[in-house]
Amino acid sequence: MSLPSSDAPALAGNAALAARDLRHVWHPCTQMHDHESIPMVPIVRGEGAWLIDADGRRYLDGVSSWWTNLFGHANPRLAAALADQAQRLEHVIFAGFTHEPAIELAEELVRITPPGLDRVFFADNGSAAVEVALKMSFHYWLNRGHGEKTRFIALTGSYHGETLGALSVSDVALYRKTYAPLLLTPILAPSPDAYEGEPGETPAQVAARRLVALRALLERHAHETCAVIVEPLVQCAGGMRMYHPDYLAGLRRLCDEFEVHFIADEIAVGFGRTGTLFACEQAAVAPDFMCLSKGLTGGTLPLSAVLTTEAVYAAFYAEYSAGKAFLHSHSYTGNPLACRVALETLAIFRDEPVLERNRALAGHLAQRLVPLRDHRHVADVRQTGMIAAVELVADKCSRTPWPAAERRGMRVYLHGLQHGALLRPLGNVVYFMPPYVVTTGEIDHLVDVAVAGIERAVA
Numbered sequence: 001m002s003l004p005s006s007d008a009p010a011l012a013g014n015a016a017l018a019a020r021d022l023r024h025v026w027h028p029c030t031q032m033h034d035h036e037s038i039p040m041v042p043i044v045r046g047e048g049a050w051l052i053d054a055d056g057r058r059y060l061d062g063v064s065s066w067w068t069n070l071f072g073h074a075n076p077r078l079a080a081a082l083a084d085q086a087q088r089l090e091h092v093i094f095a096g097f098t099h100e101p102a103i104e105l106a107e108e109l110v111r112i113t114p115p116g117l118d119r120v121f122f123a124d125n126g127s128a129a130v131e132v133a134l135k136m137s138f139h140y141w142l143n144r145g146h147g148e149k150t151r152f153i154a155l156t157g158s159y160h161g162e163t164l165g166a167l168s169v170s171d172v173a174l175y176r177k178t179y180a181p182l183l184l185t186p187i188l189a190p191s192p193d194a195y196e197g198e199p200g201e202t203p204a205q206v207a208a209r210r211l212v213a214l215r216a217l218l219e220r221h222a223h224e225t226c227a228v229i230v231e232p233l234v235q236c237a238g239g240m241r242m243y244h245p246d247y248l249a250g251l252r253r254l255c256d257e258f259e260v261h262f263i264a265d266e267i268a269v270g271f272g273r274t275g276t277l278f279a280c281e282q283a284a285v286a287p288d289f290m291c292l293s294k295g296l297t298g299g300t301l302p303l304s305a306v307l308t309t310e311a312v313y314a315a316f317y318a319e320y321s322a323g324k325a326f327l328h329s330h331s332y333t334g335n336p337l338a339c340r341v342a343l344e345t346l347a348i349f350r351d352e353p354v355l356e357r358n359r360a361l362a363g364h365l366a367q368r369l370v371p372l373r374d375h376r377h378v379a380d381v382r383q384t385g386m387i388a389a390v391e392l393v394a395d396k397c398s399r400t401p402w403p404a405a406e407r408r409g410m411r412v413y414l415h416g417l418q419h420g421a422l423l424r425p426l427g428n429v430v431y432f433m434p435p436y437v438v439t440t441g442e443i444d445h446l447v448d449v450a451v452a453g454i455e456r457a458v459a
């Protein structure tokens, strides 16, 4: 196994590139002042699960670069597909015009997603896909004569993106609080998050109890509700909180009973992350809308897709004069480069035993995390497929969290940077979401660095 070592340094080193960056670039999800003390890391190259900086230092990408990367950085198959497509057609307006990569990708997505999702609308990032699903659901009900349906039900602790519509149905205070005056008001249903269960309650019991609460909300609000939107099985940005598949099965039944849509946001959990190709499969449910992005292109280019049913499509299909067409467009809708890379990503799933390999890797990761369960500052170690999370707390018995201002998770991150691992915790939750090409030796490296980082962080 290759531990961090030095490659030949690039011409401009870390310090020079970081200084240039900080003169003009404004980074996402960042208090830029932090970079007076926290290093900005200029990456010049990727290789499998590793990122290599301008000084030749290597970092194992434990977070798949914001959960996008599946098959390694600079993956030769994806790079070749991209180069080939770039020489033929880089982009074309997607209204009135089409192209084979988009047609074939739509066909493939319909084939591999749960039954009934037969219509595909492309967008170019996860938040945009959520905007599309929300607008399409609202507009469906409007076209069907139910303009009174204007609201959405979301789960506590949910995250669906940061454009205003997507942020409206998100409930992570860090992202939402400041912009709350600009947002729609969702109806919040209590999350089935197993960590928040009563003492002794199983995840399935938490799910059942939370379905009772959802039913009560629907009894009161279904008449004004377009859809319930959830992140199936894992609420990722909300702290990798996990729940039992029964909740999804119950949600499907309730949505049918109360005539509201079920939107499955599989942007983070789709494409094998949770152990099945799509998380909804574990509950054997098909939603009315499924949002996909991130892993869709293996982490190479921004692209997203919203899949929906023939019934939804039919509600928009009418003479032009009826004014029922769906109104949403992005300049780069259905970009051929991104579609072609997405097709190659799906081809890798067909050609290689990805899910089987992931099961073995996930098993190894689980085994390596067992000792952390007894750590005096760890309240929970949880895992769903290739997502594992460690909840750090100030007090194990009462599960009292560390004050956010102490930034304990950030200390783990800094330790990781010094020791060849990119671990970017969510607050006090240290998590592992590596690319699927990671080896067991590399998982050992990630866990070893994390364990040492946790020791430093809680000292």
Ligand SMILES: Cc1ncc(COP(=O)(O)O)c(C=O)c1O
Residues within 6 Å of the ligand: 125, 126, 127, 128, 130, 159, 160, 161, 162, 231, 236, 237, 265, 266, 267, 268, 269, 293, 294
């Ligand atoms: C579940 C979920 N939905 C939506 C988004 C937003 O995607 P994007 O960052 O591409 O806008 C994210 C991003 O992390 C996500 O995890």
